Each structure stands twice: as C-alpha cells, then as structure tokens.
Ligand code: HEC
C-alpha cells in the first residue's frame with residue numbers, strides 16, 4: 001500500500017474510534033443523569049399565614065435560595081463552561097403552577113425531581129435535615145411569588161461534564177443522599193444544636209457537608225475547614241458574617257457576597273449560636 005493510503009486508513013480508524021468513545025461516554029453519562037431514585041412519601045402543606053410566609057422569605061435568604069435562584073426566585077443562568085455544562089436554576093414560581101407541596105419538598109430535601117431524576121447543582125444534601133416548619137415556610141413563600149415569564153435556556157451536561165460524572169467527580173446530588181435515613185431533629189433550646197442546624201443549611205453548601213472544607217469552590221478562594229472560625233473572637237465572627245470582612249481585612253470575594261446578601265438576615269442569637277457550634281467543633285477536633 002502507498003504511504004498516503006495507509007495514512008488515510010489510519011486517520012479514518014482513529015476518527016471512528018474517537019466517535020465511538022465520544023458516543024460511549026455520552027451514553028454512559030446519560031445513564032447517570034437518567035437514573036431514578038425512589039423516596040419515601042413526605043406529608044407537607046403550605047400555609048397562607050403572613051408570619052409563616054415572612055419566615056419562609058428569611059429562611060430562603062440564609063439558605064441561599066434567593067442567591068442562586070435570584071431574588072425574585074425566577075431563576076438565572078448560574079454557570080456555563082464550554083463542553084462541560086450549562087447550569088440554569090429553576091424558576092420556582094413557575095414550578096409552583098404544577099408542583100404539589102410534596103413535589104417541592106422532594107426536590108429540596110432529597111434532590112429528586114417528580115420524574116425521579118436527580119437535580120444537578122442544587123445543594124439538596126445541605127437541606128436534608130431542614131425542619132419541617134422551615135421547609136413548609138419556604139414553600140409557602142415560593143407560592144406568593146409571581147412568575148415574571150422570563151425564558152431561560154435549559155440546564156445541560158455536555159461531554160466533559162459527563163466525563164466528570166464517570167470519574168465520580170461531582171456526582172448528582174440525589175446519589176449522595178441516603179433517602180431512607182431518619183431526619184435529624186435538632187433541639188433548638190440547645191445553642192450548639194441550633195448553631196449546627198443553621199451552619200448545615202447555610203454554610204455546608206460551600207464548606208462541605210461536615211464543614212471540613214472543599215477541594216473545589218465556586219470562586220477564586222477555596223472554602224476552608226471551618227475550624228478556622230474558632231480563631232475568631234465572637235465580635236469578629238459576627239463582623240465577618242455581616243460584612244464578609246475577615247480578621248486581618250483580606251478581601252474574601254465570594255464569602256464577601258454571601259455574607260452581605262444572605263447572612264445579614266441572621267439574628268444576633270443565630271450568629272452567636274453558629275459561632276458557639278464551630279468553636280465547640282474545633283475544640284472536639286483538637287482533642
Ligand atoms: C448553589 C445554588 C443553589 C442553591 C443555594 C439553591 N438552589 Fe435550587 N437549584 C439550583 C440549581 C442549579 C437547580 C437546577 C437543577 C437541575 O435542573 O437539575 C435548582 C433546582 C431547584 C428546584 C427544582 C428541582 C426540580 O424538581 O426540577 C427547586 C424546587 C429548588 N431548586 C428549590 C430551592 C430552594 C427552596 C432553595 C433554598 C432552600 C434552593 N433551591 C437553593 C441551585 C441552587
């Protein structure tokens with residue numbers, strides 16, 4: 001055979017191989033995306049009581065719903081990386097037209113959509129232990145918000161995102177939750193438990209489910225293990241949560257934004273409880 005012909009055949013074979021591996025990765029990724037999860041029934045009802053709705057608004061600030069889904073909850077383009085993914089947060093008032101209260105609770109706590117598939121990019125593991133009354137208040141609040149009719153592109157997971165799924169990086173949230181685990185009941189008369197609860201729903205999304213820090217973060221700086229909070233006297237900690245300004249006055253970028261948008265909605269007692277819990281956790285870790 002002439003060298004040119006050999007080269008042409010080799011190129012065609014390699015091209016075929018590349019196409020076949022592309023298709024294989026695509027389909028294997030699709031299997032992970034399309035996996036169905038079954039979840040125990042949840043009995044929950046929303047309320048039209050003004051005080052409950054107001055509580056739901058505040059909880060949706062500290063839990064970050066209003067950050068990721070935008071202040072009017074109508075959703076936004078949350079992130080996009082070529083060949084990896086496009087992540088659009090859901091328009092919650094629009095879902096309210098078709099979702100039952102149980103559908104909402106299943107999506108929020110379990111990360112499972114009505115069609116049984118996992119959410120992708122919604123931090124449901126942080127909300128698994130969310131108290132019934134808080135969840136119900138948030139759903140009540142969503143139901144008061146208007147759908148402004150904006151159309152957003154769908155979320156997609158493209159080829160490089162699917163490779164990450166196959167590598168086990170960023171598994172779909174529902175696959176990381178034990179859906180039959182009993183919900184932990186926190187005793188709010190105990191300051192440490194109140195603090196742990198609030199830290200779970202407000203901090204673990206970035207700092208890790210057990211506050212051990214995250215190897216990857218959504219911003220330029222990585223969220224550290226929260227034992228660092230034990231180095232903060234309580235007034236400096238309160239200042240950090242209210243303004244995003246750390247000890248030493250460094251610019252914390254993302255932490256800065258979440259502090260000013262979300263954590264200003266904590267009461268002083270809640271900030272003290274979070275601090276007390278994080279100090280206690282750091283002392284136990286040091287033993
Ligand atoms: C870190 C960003 C982030 C935060 C915080 C967040 N969400 Fe989401 N949420 C998302 C993304 C991304 C999706 C889209 C998931 C998908 O399409 O698979 C989503 C989807 C949803 C859905 C729809 C799931 C479905 O059935 O299709 C609901 C309901 C929802 N979020 C409610 C909430 C509520 C309530 C809160 C606060 C308690 C909240 N989210 C906090 C990012 C976030």
Ligand code: HEC
Nearest residue numbers: 202203206217219221222223224229246247252254255258
């Ligand atoms: C949306 C993501 C996000 C959330 C939610 C979040 N953090 Fe952070 N946090 C970060 C990142 C990122 C950094 C690292 C910033 C840097 O070093 O540039 C950080 C840094 C910190 C630091 C270290 C400050 C220092 O001195 O270096 C503390 C303490 C902290 N966060 C506490 C909290 C607490 C408490 C909560 C919950 C009430 C919380 N964070 C929620 C992203 C987040």
